[in-house]
Amino acid sequence: MQNIDIIKKGEELHKLNYEELYSIISSSDADQELFKAADRVRKKYVGDEVHLRGLIEFSNICANNCLYCGIRALNRDVKRYKLSKEEILSLARSAKKYGYMTLVMQSGECSVYEDDEFCEILSEIKSMDFAITLSIGEKSPEQYAMYKKAGADRFLLRIETTDPELYQKMHPNMSLENRMASLRYLKAAGYETGTGNLVGLPGQTDSSIAKDILFFSELGADMIGLGPFIPSPGTPLALSKGGTFIKALKVMALTRLLIPDANIPATTAMETLQPSGRMIALASGANVIMPNVTDESHKVEYNLYPGKPALHESALKCRDDICKKLLGIGRPVSKDYGFRKRGFR
Numbered sequence: 001m002q003n004i005d006i007i008k009k010g011e012e013l014h015k016l017n018y019e020e021l022y023s024i025i026s027s028s029d030a031d032q033e034l035f036k037a038a039d040r041v042r043k044k045y046v047g048d049e050v051h052l053r054g055l056i057e058f059s060n061i062c063a064n065n066c067l068y069c070g071i072r073a074l075n076r077d078v079k080r081y082k083l084s085k086e087e088i089l090s091l092a093r094s095a096k097k098y099g100y101m102t103l104v105m106q107s108g109e110c111s112v113y114e115d116d117e118f119c120e121i122l123s124e125i126k127s128m129d130f131a132i133t134l135s136i137g138e139k140s141p142e143q144y145a146m147y148k149k150a151g152a153d154r155f156l157l158r159i160e161t162t163d164p165e166l167y168q169k170m171h172p173n174m175s176l177e178n179r180m181a182s183l184r185y186l187k188a189a190g191y192e193t194g195t196g197n198l199v200g201l202p203g204q205t206d207s208s209i210a211k212d213i214l215f216f217s218e219l220g221a222d223m224i225g226l227g228p229f230i231p232s233p234g235t236p237l238a239l240s241k242g243g244t245f246i247k248a249l250k251v252m253a254l255t256r257l258l259i260p261d262a263n264i265p266a267t268t269a270m271e272t273l274q275p276s277g278r279m280i281a282l283a284s285g286a287n288v289i290m291p292n293v294t295d296e297s298h299k300v301e302y303n304l305y306p307g308k309p310a311l312h313e314s315a316l317k318c319r320d321d322i323c324k325k326l327l328g329i330g331r332p333v334s335k336d337y338g339f340r341k342r343g344f345r
């Protein structure tokens with residue numbers, strides 16, 4: 001089958017097999033058709049509205065050593081921080097003023113708060129009338145249940161790569177099985193569950209990327225956040241070649257074809273590699289943006305990779321700039337919580 005026909009099939013049936021995905025990923029002859037098809041599927045299933053999720057990077061302390069990540073434990077150049085409960089709640093109050101309906105709580109992989117205290121923070125945020133997303137790495141099933149009870153609604157846990165060998169190389173002392181098991185626990189615990197991958201990791205093949213996309217679909221992910229790998233100073237991959245914007249965009253667009261009603265963010269890493277990258281992503285299948293609400297002094301220390309946009313700008317300016325750009329492309333800002341609206345399967 002020609003790539004153009006594969007895309008047509010994906011748009012109509014929302015089903016593509018490994019060979020078909022591989023054929024699209026490994027060639028560039030129908031990229032523009034793919035982006036247009038993903039845009040149509042996005043419009044049909046989740047509409048024009050863009051959901052804004054306010055992101056709080058509440059700690060950069062991490063116990064893991066993912067080879068690509070700027071805040072890995074062994075990176076001694078990072079000034080570590082943990083926001084106090086009061087600081088988090090104050091950011092949440094600002095986020096409320098800015099009109100955000102969802103707060104995303106993100107951190108390194110480390111329990112910087114005791115569970116009781118973390119649950120208190122979640123309950124207080126919940127009482128301000130937010131949907132809450134966690135992005136805090138792997139926890140125990142008991143902790144997932146506890147946080148859910150305290151008010152968390154969604155959980156983002158990227159699989160990063162489903163290639164067992166590459167996963168092992170990139171994540172010392174971690175295991176792909178544990179990560180997959182965590183995703184299954186999260187679903188069973190009733191979270192809206194998000195995953196995603198890094199596109200362009202050293203040693204990653206197009207074949208393994210095709211399998212990543214099949215994994216998102218088989219898991220029944222509610223949200224898929226993905227982006228290009230960007231080499232980060234102070235990591236073992238500092239001098240490696242990074243991923244490309246276009247490949248990450250293709251993986252995102254293919255994911256939209258396969259999971260038409262998912263929430264898919266236009267990620268910050270895409271904006272880092274390409275000016276207006278997030279707007280391009282919104283025109284190629286994405287329907288979510290996660291503006292940063294972390295204060296300027298801390299967000300510079302949450303340095304997963306270099307070149308993050310708007311690093312020295314206030315949360316208010318980040319929001320205003322994004323809203324202005326959305327207006328420019330005719331995409332309204334959603335006023336609801338933005339839970340997944342199932343329109344397929």
Ligand code: SAH
Pocket residue numbers: 068069070106107108109135136137138156157158160197198227228229230231232269304305
């Ligand atoms: N610690 C949490 C989440 C924080 S990091 C967890 O493990 O889930 C959020 C995401 O940033 C990661 O899932 C990873 O995909 C991405 N990331 C980390 N380093 C990166 C880099 N160098 N380039 C691009 N994305 C990166």
